[in-house]
Amino acid sequence: MSGLIGKKVGMTSIFDDLGRSIAVTVVEVEPCTITQIKTEETDGYNAVQVAAFSKKAKNVSNALLGHFDKAGSEPKRVVTEFRDYIPEGFELGDELNIEDVFSVGDRVDIVGISKGTGFTGVVKRHNFSGVGDRTHGQHNRERAPGSIGQASDPSRVFKGMKMAGRSGNRRTKIQNLSVAQILPESNLVLITGSIPGAKGGYLEIHNKSQQLA
Incomplete structure (x- = not known):
């Protein structure tokens, strides 16, 4: 399943052709750098590893710095992989943009860290x-x-x-949302409905419409 890394900006609403108001979440999707391509021969499965959102080199471990250098990329804040997907025509170090992966109407799953509400x-x-x-x-x-338990048998909870x-504050997936609008000049994607996490939280956007051939 293909996908990219995004950051939650907030919510707004747009109007469709019939004038109906549709609630959407605005997600910033920077160009994601391909930092590793995994194949059946080398890793036992097919996947693409991407990274996004810059991070200062002093805050990155030496192991990760070497990993980014191998891909010719500057240090990134978020690194994740999308299994069963290898983008055609792209190589290590190339960048994946919004329009390379998503189109209006695509069905997507969003993974993020939900808001924590404490004890x-x-x-x-x-x-x-x-x-x-x-x-x-x-x-x-x-x-x-x-009442939460039993007495003599089994005498435990x-x-x-x-x-x-x-x-809250746990990895959460919201399924079967759709891409309502793409604004490539601003690196923004408008996704119908609400998605997990607070503003500024990082997300994995999985495109259910593209699978590895």
């Missing part, structure tokens, strides 16, 4: 309904989790029990 209870974290009222003496149990804890 939260079960009502906010897992959508528990709570007691709902204060009948039968329930004066302080509206947002409590209730199973792993994965829905309880209070850290909410």
Whole structure:
């Protein structure tokens, strides 16, 4: 699946041919440098590794500096790979632009780090309904989790029990969005709907319309 690296700018709305307002997320997609091409013969699978958004060399490890030098690229902030995709006509060190990978109407999956909301209870974290009222003496149990385990058998709490804890701030994928508009002169892509993360967060944009032949 082909793709590029982007950065979330914010949300706005556009109008279609019928005058309907469509909510879109604005994503900045800089030209992504190809830093490695993986094949079945050398790596056991096909993939292209790309990097985007510049970073100061003093903040990059020597190993990564050597990796970027091999591709003839300056240090980059985000490096990721897209499996089962090798762009035709491109070599190590070349840049992939928006229009090389995406077209208006393409279906895309967006991967990003969701907003963190800190330590939260079960009502906010897992959508528990709570007691709902204060009948039968329930004066302080509206947002409590209730019973969580068993007594003598099995006398433990199973792993994965829905309880209070850290909410958000995790890798999240939103599927089957679409490319509404491309602004190549500004390196911007408008994608329908909302996508994970805060403004300025880095994203992986997977194009479901292009597969490795």
